[in-house]
Amino acid sequence: MKTIDDFVLLIQHEIGLPVTAEHIGEGLDSVPGWDSLHLLTLLTALERETGRSVSMPDVLEATTLRDIYDLVAVTET
């Protein structure tokens, strides 16, 4: 997973949410169909994709999808 587009696709495939790049910076509350349980699904998928562990407390405290992407992107650099 290298780009924000990969990240968007991952969300589409794993959670089935119709998110687009535009939703990335919005608050999670305004992402269509978002539910806090999706964070966990996403976290598991991100760990599988990147082969690294991602801090669950940090993911749980994220307020936008961009926050989560940044957590992973930082881990990857």
Place this chain on the structure above:
Amino acid sequence: MCPTNGTTSTEPASVEAQDVFELYRRGRVAAEYPRLRRLLAGLGDDELRRAGQLLSRVDPDEVLRTHPETSVVSVTVTGHSTVSGLVAPLTAELARHGLLLRPRVGDFDSYVFDLSDLGSELYASGSDLVVCLLDADVVFDEVPVPWEPADVERVLADKLRLLAGIATTFTSAGKGTLVLNTLPLPRERAAELTGHRSRARLGAIWREANARLLRLVEDHPSVVVLDLEPLVGDGDGVPLRDARLAAYTKTRFSPGLTARYAREVAHLARGLSGRSKKCLVLDLDETVWGGILGDDGIDGIEVAGSYRGEAFGAFQRTARQLASQGVVLAAVSKNDIEPVLQVLREHPDMTLREDDFVRVIANWAPKHENLRALAEDLNLGIDSFVFADDSPYECGLVRHELPEVTVLHLDGDPALHAGRLLADGWFDVLDITADDRLRPGRYRDELVRKDFLDSFTSLDDYLRELDVRVELAPAAPGDLGRVSQITLRTNQFNLTTERLQQSEVERLADSAEAEVLTIRSSDRFGEHGIVGVVFVRGEGQVWHIDNFLLSCRVFSRGIEQACLSAVLEHAREQGAREVLGRYRPSPKNGKVKDFYPRNGFTAHTPDSADSAGTLAFRHDLADIAGPPAHLRLTGAIGVFGPLGTVTTEGNRQ
């Protein structure tokens, strides 16, 4: 970059997984719901998990708008911790069986309140299944720190009392099935005790409590307790917990265990709605024994005495064990019949013998044709078949030609065969009755009967020679389990397809207004036991036949006409003015659509509106056709009187 087909970079997605994702992406899941069953059958565990995430986002009502015939299972999920994670996998597991989940998730840790109060929303919802997830923290949340085994023992005793009370309350509500589970003991809890002796004591206390939990089912017919211990850490290595999920989200079961749990619940739902598989069809070469009989000869095949031979022997024992509980076993093999029969009769090391199979088919015809003919001969729906074969070609062909058949591809290593066969509870039912154990023998007799039939020029001659005897009588207490089972398993000759759990049958049998009549039959080849049920209800001078069911083993012998005639005669004798019956269409019961009109009933418009498609019929009792001449009707139908005034002078034969 992820490809756009639903896969991830770590594993290639199957064609089926890509199709599921495409359906979802194009918003076509509801419109093409019937296709899902076949697609999901081809998915691996991870793919199924992902599919569940997608499918759980589809509104069940949208599916029903396009496919109103879809069978819905309503499930309330409740429990001690965060339980909503069960919804997605349960959606996928039920869709795998062609069932549609209507989920309802209870509030966090609300199970005690919801289940103890008959006025709660949980009871008002009338769910088919209430799944109450229990985990070790039910106990440890109330154990002080520091703690000793005695603290655990005390809390467990409280919880057992609470759960027994819940089971009683739920049973008294008389609707649906409550699913509880044993509490697996997390290793970390045992490890918090450093003394081996106190650790052993904890283990003993814990397992005694789980045993008591499991025993709740003995007194509570509406309760099922799933034993999670065999699911945790078995050959597939499903972990009990995910420490982070537990700590941060209060989800106490790992995603892997949640998926296994969902699978168990889906098979339970399948069994409760009468969709358990009934027939296991095995290939022979490289499935039941090692080697190719045609090449290696009877002395060359492997069933014992070698590494592979022992593994095939173990698989045979598994198949035999299933057959002993009513699974109808058949063999379909590309072989000549003579050497196959020789192996089954004479090979010294075989576990499975000719008598274990209701039919052994060895020929060179395509297997799907053999399966279709077998289903017809046994009068079983092809969708009640499980077919196991080592050949990917044969598996693919059967999957393609007969998508309703569950196909198990057994791969090259026979040590894995039994695990593959048992990975899913295809044959799970709520309870095994004595009748189940006799079923394979009955089907075998039935095939002999068919051969007997072929020797007659007319059906009438055959029926006269068959010497059919029928007994119609009120159900005795010992019959009620079997009666419930008939309502659950019978799909074809089932006028209304109303499924009744045993507790519901008991209530009817005890009712003053209703009577549950069992139909027993026998003929020159032997006893069939209870083969059908008539549910009758009196309402003043109007009698209702609420349902009429007959096992597919005994269709077309006049048994149904004889019993209907007896019920009508009896109603007239007891002063009834008319008898009303209903036919409610299902995907499987089309053959009895005309049952009432063919037997003297006329179409009737009921006072109260019934569900869509239901046909109502009325018999004015003026002219009642007698029972067919070729059979003898005996029994004690006269024991129940009008308007529910049951008399007791009946003499059961």
